[in-house]
Amino acid sequence: MPNFRMKKEWWLSIRLIHWSMVSSVFILLASGFYIAYPISFGAGATADKFCVGNIRTLHTFFGVFLTFLMLWRAYLGIFTKFHATWIDLLSWTNIHKLINQVKFYLLISNKKPKHVYQYAPLQALAYSGLILLQFMIIMTGLIMVGANYHAGLSAFAGNLLKPLEIAMGGLAGVRLIHHIVSWGFIIFIMAHVYMAIWTDIVYKEGTISSMISGRVFRKAD
Ligand code: HEM
Numbered sequence: 001m002p003n004f005r006m007k008k009e010w011w012l013s014i015r016l017i018h019w020s021m022v023s024s025v026f027i028l029l030a031s032g033f034y035i036a037y038p039i040s041f042g043a044g045a046t047a048d049k050f051c052v053g054n055i056r057t058l059h060t061f062f063g064v065f066l067t068f069l070m071l072w073r074a075y076l077g078i079f080t081k082f083h084a085t086w087i088d089l090l091s092w093t094n095i096h097k098l099i100n101q102v103k104f105y106l107l108i109s110n111k112k113p114k115h116v117y118q119y120a121p122l123q124a125l126a127y128s129g130l131i132l133l134q135f136m137i138i139m140t141g142l143i144m145v146g147a148n149y150h151a152g153l154s155a156f157a158g159n160l161l162k163p164l165e166i167a168m169g170g171l172a173g174v175r176l177i178h179h180i181v182s183w184g185f186i187i188f189i190m191a192h193v194y195m196a197i198w199t200d201i202v203y204k205e206g207t208i209s210s211m212i213s214g215r216v217f218r219k220a221d
């Protein structure tokens with residue numbers, strides 16, 4: 001029977017950001033796809049209702065909320081000693097460990113990649129991809145929010161991002177890219193949740209509950 005040692009893994013702020021991010025991304029996916037493929041509920045002419053407009057307002061609200069969550073996570077990643085910091089995102093640059101992890105997943109090697117505190121190399125790659133997705137969805141989202149305003153913060157963001165809007169071929173192009181990036185989130189979520197469950201079962205260290213309690217059970221060597 002291996003010896004388990006309890007270890008603090010995730011601070012409260014990281015857990016709060018994680019689950020707020022999860023909730024807002026799920027709401028954004030549902031409301032976003034409703035905007036893309038709207039359907040009308042109840043009796044009466046669609047033109048007399050404002051269903052898509054209301055859902056768009058909800059979407060924008062959670063979009064701006066996600067923007068602030070990402071800024072908060074970036075602040076923690078750069079300025080605090082809490083794990084994980086931006087350095088942990090570079091763990092994939094350890095090519096030897098990266099190859100070991102791939103070999104283990106492909107059942108070529110049965111040597112379990114040692115779990116270091118920082119992200120595992122493939123995990124770091126996935127989170128770097130997620131940051132890129134978040135950056136793109138926020139930029140394109142802010143352009144579309146800004147397009148509705150002539151004054152205020154939204155209009156300021158829209159004007160600031162005008163060169164990006166032009167580079168994407170105008171608002172229609174921005175909307176298309178926003179839509180395509182949404183699918184990137186769906187792919188990330190499927191891989192991420194699968195890996196969280198997989199790690200929980202194979203390592204038996206309480207990976208999933210660690211994102212709730214903040215504590216993990218590490219096997220002593
Ligand atoms: C995970 C995050 C997000 C997902 C999955 C998502 C998804 C979507 C989707 C699928 C659409 C419909 C596009 C289409 O019509 O084909 C949409 C529209 C929209 N999104 Fe997002 N979005 C996200 C984040 C954001 C953010 C951060 C903002 C702004 C800060 C934003 C603002 C908007 C706006 C304003 C529209 C309406 C576009 C229009 O009026 O045509 N979204 N979103």
Ligand code: HEM
Nearest residue numbers: 014018021022025026083084127189192193196207208211
């Ligand atoms: C939109 C959906 C999700 C996003 C964007 C997301 C994002 C992230 C990020 C960025 C991290 C790294 C933590 C950090 O340093 O900030 C993480 C860790 C984690 N997530 Fe998620 N997550 C999502 C959904 C979920 C769901 C549904 C689960 C439940 C199974 C989950 C379970 C975990 C666990 C267990 C960890 C810690 C992994 C470890 O021990 O290294 N995530 N997630």
